[in-house]
Amino acid sequence: MKHVAPVVVLLAATVFLGGPAHAETEPVGGTHLGERGLIVSQGVKAPPKTAARSYVIADADTGEVLAAKDPHGRFLPASTLKALTALTLIPKLDKDRKVRPSNRAVNEEGSAVGLVSKPIYTVEDLFKAMLLVSGNDAAMALAEANGGLAKTLQDMNSEAKRIQAFDTVAKTPNGLDKPGQSSSAYDLALIARAGLANHDFQRYISMKTDKFPAPKGYYEIGNHNKLLWRYKGMIGVKNGWTSKALGSFVGAARRNGHTIIVSIMRHDGYFWDEVAGLLDWGFANRGKVAPVGRLVDPVPDAAPLPTLPAAPNVSRTSPNPLPTATLGAERGSQTVLHVSIALLGTVLIGGTIWLVYGLRRRPR
Incomplete structure (x- = not known):
């Protein structure tokens, strides 16, 4: 009987804490998507080879993942993270609002559109610069327009959770490498699919x-997505590269009323032809192969809580005070609750002491 109390304590703790702390969960999108190697239905010709460490081929219309390779592997996203920045900020910012970039934004390292610290840009100009020429300076200026870097990163990470992109952690608005920042091929496909549902998002990424604007006139910018120029039906999305992240890409194309999404990560060379091959495979096999997983839908908005009637205002001047019996019952229920909590605390402390005492008495 000397070990009964510790067992009771452990059971009580399990109930109160909601179960084991390390319970296994299924990978987002399906069990197979937790695998590291090539994932494709049996009897189906595999997608063309690619040097990418990770990829996803998905049907954007149905959400079916047609094939994948290490889809939940976490890697540095480079500038593909700008797709999440756009998805997060497009609904929040007035596209006609004028913005004066700070000196910090103007001097942001890496790829840039060439901002100057003058109020000559609209929010829409900055979205175009960020998504066409991958302007790190434009991404920072947009973050400032949203209330600052800290707020924007909080908003981006909240948006990632909303669409269930749980592999994604944003530490910058532009994808410049930073410790702790990550995404996955699966999450990039989720972000692209969510973005395609927004008219302005799709309009920006499709521009060639x-x-x-410039201090005197304007200059022309061109989209860095090479497939926009040479792949039939290409809609766009975003490519990225840094020396640590290597090459990454997420894109969508539409043919005959159907849209295919391809995302890749950790490619160490020229990936455009390989991405085109993965898109071709997707179009050839959509509706024919059994899916290996699914792009999940965003978390639905929580339903508003029902409005409860206002509690009666009990005072000495109230013409209809609550009966004394009712007040006594309420006080009694509160007393029972307090006693129950105190009793549970006593049991937990006593059980812990009992367990320690038993272990010290154990024969060596």
């Missing part, structure tokens, strides 16, 4: 060229 545009005019960008």
